[in-house]
Amino acid sequence: MFITTRPHQNSAPTDLFAAIQTLKRELNAVVLAHYYQDADIQDIADYLGDSLGLSQQAAATEADVIVFAGVHFMAETAKILNPDKLVLLPDLDAGCSLADSCPPAAFAEFKAKHPDHLVISYINCTAEIKAMSDIICTSSNAVKIVQQIPDNQPIIFAPDRNLGRYVMQQTGRELLLWQGSCMVHETFSEKKLVQLQVQHPDAEVIAHPECEPALLQHANYIGSTTALLNYAKTSPRSAFIVATEAGILHQMQKAAPDKQFIPAPPINQCACNECPHMRLNTLEKLYWAMKTRAPEITLPDATREAALKPMQRMLAMS
Ligand code: 13P
Ligand code: SF4
Numbered sequence: 559m560f561i562t563t564r565p566h567q568n569s570a571p572t573d574l575f576a577a578i579q580t581l582k583r584e585l586n587a588v589v590l591a592h593y594y595q596d597a598d599i600q601d602i603a604d605y606l607g608d609s610l611g612l613s614q615q616a617a618a619t620e621a622d623v624i625v626f627a628g629v630h631f632m633a634e635t636a637k638i639l640n641p642d643k644l645v646l647l648p649d650l651d652a653g654c655s656l657a658d659s660c661p662p663a664a665f666a667e668f669k670a671k672h673p674d675h676l677v678i679s680y681i682n683c684t685a686e687i688k689a690m691s692d693i694i695c696t697s698s699n700a701v702k703i704v705q706q707i708p709d710n711q712p713i714i715f716a717p718d719r720n721l722g723r724y725v726m727q728q729t730g731r732e733l734l735l736w737q738g739s740c741m742v743h744e745t746f747s748e749k750k751l752v753q754l755q756v757q758h759p760d761a762e763v764i765a766h767p768e769c770e771p772a773l774l775q776h777a778n779y780i781g782s783t784t785a786l787l788n789y790a791k792t793s794p795r796s797a798f799i800v801a802t803e804a805g806i807l808h809q810m811q812k813a814a815p816d817k818q819f820i821p822a823p824p825i826n827q828c829a830c831n832e833c834p835h836m837r838l839n840t841l842e843k844l845y846w847a848m849k850t851r852a853p854e855i856t857l858p859d860a861t862r863e864a865a866l867k868p869m870q871r872m873l874a875m876s
Pocket of ligand 2: 657
C-alpha cells in the first residue's frame, strides 16, 4: 500500500507518553482507540471503545485533529463524520481482512441483482461499500437495527456472514448474506475450546458475534467488545474464556483484577488471536503521526457524502 517516511525517525523522545500528551494539547487533538490496540496505546487514549462508541465519539468531538488508533475503515468512518477535521492513522497499512473480503465492484454487481433489497452493512467495510449501503450497523446495534425494519422488506447484510447469521438467529429474519469474514474471529478452535472448558469448569465462555456458529454455540454470552467488557465486570463468575481479539484482555484485567481471563485458543500454535492489522500501530508511530500530521485520511467528496447518509441513519437508530 503506502510507504511513509518520517523525518528524524530515530530521534523519537524517550518518554513517548509525555510527548504525546504535549502534542495533544498543541494540536487540540483527541486520540480515539479500539480495544484491539496494544496496551500502551489503550492507556494513552482519550477515548477507548468499540466501533459504535468510537463512531459516536468521532461524531461528537470538538477537537481539531482526530488521531485514530485502529484500522483504516475506522479512521475513514471518522473522516466521513468530520470532513473538515484532520484525521490521522498511525499506520496507513492497518487494513482489515473483513473489509477486504467485500470488494466494491463485486458488491455493486451483487446489489444490482437484488434491487428490491435494503442494504445493511457492518461498519467493518470500506467507504465505497458504505456509500452503496442504506444503513450501517456495528456489532452493538445490528440486532436492534434489523428489528426496526418492516417484516416484508428484504435485506442484504454485508460483509460479515458470521454476524449476519447471529442477527438472523436473534431476530428470526431471513437475511441475504455477503460471504465475508474476519481472519481473527475465525481462528478459534472449537475442539480446543471444549478441552479448555473441561480444565476450567467454572469459567464462562464470552464471545464476539464475528466468531463462527460452531464456536458461538458454546458461548454463555455473545456481544460486542464493549458488551463483553461490561459483562465480565458485572458477572458474579470469577473466570472467563474470551473469544475475541486478545487486546481486550488488558481492559478486562484492569477492570476486574481479581478475575481470571483466559484467551480462547486458536487452531494453530500462533498469536492468530491478535489482529495483525490493528497491531501495526505502535506508540512510536502514533507519536510521529501527531508530530508530522501524517499519514492523513482523505476521501473523494462523492464517496464521503454518499457514505455519510447510512452512517447518520445508524446513529439515529442506535
Ligand atoms: P466491535 O468494536 O464492534 O466490538 O467490533 C470488533 C472488531 O472486529 C473491530 O474490528
Ligand atoms: Fe478486521 Fe478482524 Fe482485525 Fe477487526 S479483528 S480489524 S474485523 S481483521
